[in-house]
Amino acid sequence: MELVRFALRYPYTIVVGVLLVIVLGITAAGRMPVDILPQFATPAVQVVTFYPGMPAEVMERDITSRLERWTGQSVGIARQEARSLIGVSVVKDFFHEGVDPAEAIAQVSAYAMSDLFYLPPGTIPPMVMPFDPTATLPLALITVSSPTFDQTKLYDVAYFDLRNRLQGISGVIAPAVYGGKLRRILAYVDRDKLQARDLSPMDVVRTLREFSTLIPTGDAKFGGLDYQIITNGMPESVDEMNSFPIKNRRLGRAGFDPRRGRGAGRAFDPDQHRQDQCAA
Numbered sequence: 323m324e325l326v327r328f329a330l331r332y333p334y335t336i337v338v339g340v341l342l343v344i345v346l347g348i349t350a351a352g353r354m355p356v357d358i359l360p361q362f363a364t365p366a367v368q369v370v371t372f373y374p375g376m377p378a379e380v381m382e383r384d385i386t387s388r389l390e391r392w393t394g395q396s397v398g399i400a401r402q403e404a405r406s407l408i409g410v411s412v413v414k415d416f417f418h419e420g421v422d423p424a425e426a427i428a429q430v431s432a433y434a435m436s437d438l439f440y441l442p443p444g445t446i447p448p449m450v451m452p453f454d455p456t457a458t459l460p461l462a463l464i465t466v467s468s469p470t471f472d473q474t475k476l477y478d479v480a481y482f483d484l485r486n487r488l489q490g491i492s493g494v495i496a497p498a499v500y501g502g503k504l505r506r507i508l509a510y511v512d513r514d515k516l517q518a519r520d521l522s523p524m525d526v527v528r529t530l531r532e533f534s535t536l537i538p539t540g541d542a543k544f545g546g547l548d549y550q551i552i553t554n555g556m557p558e559s560v561d562e563m564n565s566f567p568i569k570n571r572r573l574g575r576a577g578f579d580p581r582r583g584r585g586a587g588r589a590f591d592p593d594q595h596r597q598d599q600c601a602a
Contacts, residue, residue, distance in 0.1 A: 365417035366453035367430040369393060372446040374409045374504045382406040384442050389413045392437040396429040397421075414453055423452060464488075477502030507560055511587035519586060521568055526587065529568045533557070563589040 329336045371385055386406045390413055394402060398421040403414040417426045427450060434448040466480045481499045511526055537555035541548055557563050568586065 365398075365419070365421040365423050365426045367393075367415045367417075367426050367450060368453040369411075369413040369415070369430060369434050369448050369450050371411040371413075371441075371448040372409055373411075373442065373444065374446075375506070376409050376442075378406045378408050381409070381411050385445065386411040386413060388437055388440060389434060389448065392433045393430050395433060396426065398426070416453075427452060473501075473503040474505040477504060507563070507589055509563075509587060509589045515586045519568075521586060525568050529566050530563065530589075533563075533566045560589050 369389055371389065373381065373385060376385075382404075386404050389411065390402055390404055393399075393413060393415050396415060396417070398417045400416045400418045402416070405412045415426070415430055431450040434450055438445065438447055464484065466476050466484060468476060471479070477499065480502065485499060509526060509530060511523055516522065516526075533555075534557060535555045537553040539553060540551045542551050543549075
């Protein structure tokens, strides 16, 4: 009742107050930034670790759980979320309000890299990045398919070409690539033929590693000319790997004639004849 009596006693004051609120509201609404997915400065960090081909159960036991234990030692952490997929481990560390995001990233990065020593051999070093809540909301699903490309080629197109193009769009943050397959070259060896040539599987492994070396380019000067030398230390096709001469290190001689490189085994791309789709 007192408020009603005051309004009736001072009507001009009430009108001025209402007009002031309307003007301030319109001014604030005009200056307020509008965005479908606004950026949040939340103190949250995401750790993504890859081990191509590892089952989700093994990823959870040997990688995800370890990273949770190590990164959970960070000061100011509130809670954790984790997810394990085939070959992918995702750990999200959420911090209390007031924690500096830069300090949170520094802590998680230090613990994640310290834990790399205890992860399974061959684990790709963890990627530590700020976590944006809007990044979990997919706005678009782009599918890459081809009647001629195999799974590995589609993955390369989506990961190395399409992904880089999408990252240049404003608001796009680290688009993930699902599906397809990472290129894997398998070397099949014949045990009996290796034994007949006095070779071991480790001789094959050393040969594949030594003949697949990235050698920097250089130049050579002949008289007044300077030639650019391009090396061919990496095989361009899988078929070239079948012609590598295998050397018996114990006897100090070649295990077999390079022209008969296919005798003891062969290198093969198991996915070169398969077709699939890859989404980004």
